[in-house]
Amino acid sequence: MLMVANRYTHIADQLRVQIGRGLLAADDRLPSEAELMTEFGASRPTVRLALDILQNEGLIVRRHGSGNFVRQPVERITYTDDKLSEDTRTTVAAAVKVPVSTKVVEADNSLCVLLGVPRDTRLTEYVYRSYQGSTPYSLARIYVPAGVLAADVPRTSASPLGDDVRAALTSSGVQLAATQSRITARLATAEEARTLQIGTGTAVLDIERVSLDPAGRVVEAALLVLPSYSAQAVFTTHSLVRDLEAA
Amino acid sequence: MLMVANRYTHIADQLRVQIGRGLLAADDRLPSEAELMTEFGASRPTVRLALDILQNEGLIVRRHGSGNFVRQPVERITYTDDKLSEDTRTTVAAAVKVPVSTKVVEADNSLCVLLGVPRDTRLTEYVYRSYQGSTPYSLARIYVPAGVLAADVPRTSASPLGDDVRAALTSSGVQLAATQSRITARLATAEEARTLQIGTGTAVLDIERVSLDPAGRVVEAALLVLPSYSAQAVFTTHSLVRDLEAA
DNA sequence: GAGTGGTCTAGACCACGAG
DNA sequence: TCGTGGTCTAGACCACTCA
Numbered sequence: 001m002l003m004v005a006n007r008y009t010h011i012a013d014q015l016r017v018q019i020g021r022g023l024l025a026a027d028d029r030l031p032s033e034a035e036l037m038t039e040f041g042a043s044r045p046t047v048r049l050a051l052d053i054l055q056n057e058g059l060i061v062r063r064h065g066s067g068n069f070v071r072q073p074v075e076r077i078t079y080t081d082d083k084l085s086e087d088t089r090t091t092v093a094a095a096v097k098v099p100v101s102t103k104v105v106e107a108d109n110s111l112c113v114l115l116g117v118p119r120d121t122r123l124t125e126y127v128y129r130s131y132q133g134s135t136p137y138s139l140a141r142i143y144v145p146a147g148v149l150a151a152d153v154p155r156t157s158a159s160p161l162g163d164d165v166r167a168a169l170t171s172s173g174v175q176l177a178a179t180q181s182r183i184t185a186r187l188a189t190a191e192e193a194r195t196l197q198i199g200t201g202t203a204v205l206d207i208e209r210v211s212l213d214p215a216g217r218v219v220e221a222a223l224l225v226l227p228s229y230s231a232q233a234v235f236t237t238h239s240l241v242r243d244l245e246a247a
Numbered sequence: 248m249l250m251v252a253n254r255y256t257h258i259a260d261q262l263r264v265q266i267g268r269g270l271l272a273a274d275d276r277l278p279s280e281a282e283l284m285t286e287f288g289a290s291r292p293t294v295r296l297a298l299d300i301l302q303n304e305g306l307i308v309r310r311h312g313s314g315n316f317v318r319q320p321v322e323r324i325t326y327t328d329d330k331l332s333e334d335t336r337t338t339v340a341a342a343v344k345v346p347v348s349t350k351v352v353e354a355d356n357s358l359c360v361l362l363g364v365p366r367d368t369r370l371t372e373y374v375y376r377s378y379q380g381s382t383p384y385s386l387a388r389i390y391v392p393a394g395v396l397a398a399d400v401p402r403t404s405a406s407p408l409g410d411d412v413r414a415a416l417t418s419s420g421v422q423l424a425a426t427q428s429r430i431t432a433r434l435a436t437a438e439e440a441r442t443l444q445i446g447t448g449t450a451v452l453d454i455e456r457v458s459l460d461p462a463g464r465v466v467e468a469a470l471l472v473l474p475s476y477s478a479q480a481v482f483t484t485h486s487l488v489r490d491l492e493a494a
Numbered sequence: 495g496a497g498t499g500g501t502c503t504a505g506a507c508c509a510c511g512a513g
Numbered sequence: 514t515c516g517t518g519g520t521c522t523a524g525a526c527c528a529c530t531c532a
Binding site: 006046064066 | 519520521522523524528529530531
């Protein structure tokens with residue numbers, strides 16, 4: 001097993017240091033790949049492998065026809081589902097813009113499995129795309145079955161992950177008895193890579209969440225896709241015995 | 248934006264279908280890269296990009312000097328931290344071997360931050376490496392501060408994620424008051440890629456878990472690294488109000 | 495149109511693994 | 514030793530962006 005770094009890893013390391021030290025500031029354009037070839041005395045495929053690494057770490061954005069740019073560092077989104085406060089919250093930087101789009105769709109195969117409803121059930125879909133500056137950094141789709149009364153949600157939100165929808169549900173009298181979050185890691189799909197301006201080799205945190213009312217019906221489901229370098233999920237469990245004794 | 252698949256994606260699709268249909272069975276060797284070049288009429292870098300995709304999906308294992316092999320499909324590990332049953336469990340296939348190695352280490356920078364102890368504090372480290380057949384598929388490191396009494400754990404375990412350690416702690420009288428799990432997605436490090444037989448482009452689920460006793464001291468911390476295609480984390484929240492009323 | 499990144503090719507050399 | 518995959522090169526063509 002080769003222990004010393006190969007060439008492209010070495011080039012990536014050097015560029016990472018330059019970015020870390022601010023020699024290449026946020027939104028700066030990196031030298032063109034041709035310039036990097038001469039700077040490091042390497043061929044283009046080698047240079048591009050190094051850039052792949054930085055892209056997958058979320059350090060650069062590649063723009064076909066324009067150049068490679070240092071990505072604006074983003075605060076990490078924390079997805080939490082705290083058992084005591086009984087609601088799902090996300091902490092996030094204040095300077096986040098989240099436009100919301102709403103439409104009615106019919107359940108496809110994956111959605112009807114997730115929600116436990118028949119195919120072609122009508123669902124209200126809320127799509128949240130959050131941006132920090134000009135770069136997108138999260139994608140959230142929330143689904144509410146048409147039978148469930150859903151109050152209107154704002155057109156722009158302070159929460160990137162669609163917490164408004166659950167808030168609107170509870171404020172309109174819908175009780176949430178149980179919530180299950182399923183978290184996986186995977187690489188971005190081609191479509192996600194486009195909308196999130198990341199590479200197909202970038203890891204994302206994939207969160208599927210369903211909320212049930214006391215009767216066991218699904219009243220809300222969420223599909224969250226978060227680039228790995230800008231997200232984490234935190235779950236805290238308090239001992240139930242201790243809580244009950246305190247009560 | 249180019250919508251049609253590029254060449255290497257197309258080759259990966261065809262090979263994926265062959266694997267899915269069983270034309271290439273588990274543990275079979277794929278045609279050599281030279282053979283794939285002629286089969287698809289592509290150059291070697293293009294063929295290798297296609298193989299990269301399959302490797303990152305967990306479908307093949309690459310063995311330098313030997314060939315590329317179809318990976319044995321594995322059952323997905325589910326990491327759960329259920330509030331009501333108050334312990335951390337993992338469901339996993341029965342046919343899993345988990346050798347355990349134990350030693351005493353001193354806390355480095357990241358460990359003393361995680362555990363909230365001074366640097367160079369002595370810790371007992373349990374390393375769990377789980378295998379299905381000959382291929383490894385999870386890596387777990389559990390740390391218990393030397394001050395905390397830890398009963399011995401078996402040399403081989405049925406649980407790939409080190410649940411034995413928590414069980415040993417509670418059975419020796421240590422109370423666990425709160426547990427926090429922090430979940431992130433990222434690409435495998437070079438070292439993890441070697442031990443887990445995956446590529447450095449493969450996504451992994453990274454779980455950091457700390458458990459506190461009633462006094463707020465950390466009595467156990469776990470670092471879990473799970474290949475994305477073989478793992479998920481599931482958290483269920485039940486409404487506390489409803490639980491208290493039922494009690 | 496000029497410059498950029500995205501893709502692909504043909505060929506080379508090296509490191510590893512198994513007979 | 515020989516076939517395998519791991520790395521790197523030099524060059525080409527195309528697609529995209531922007532002046």
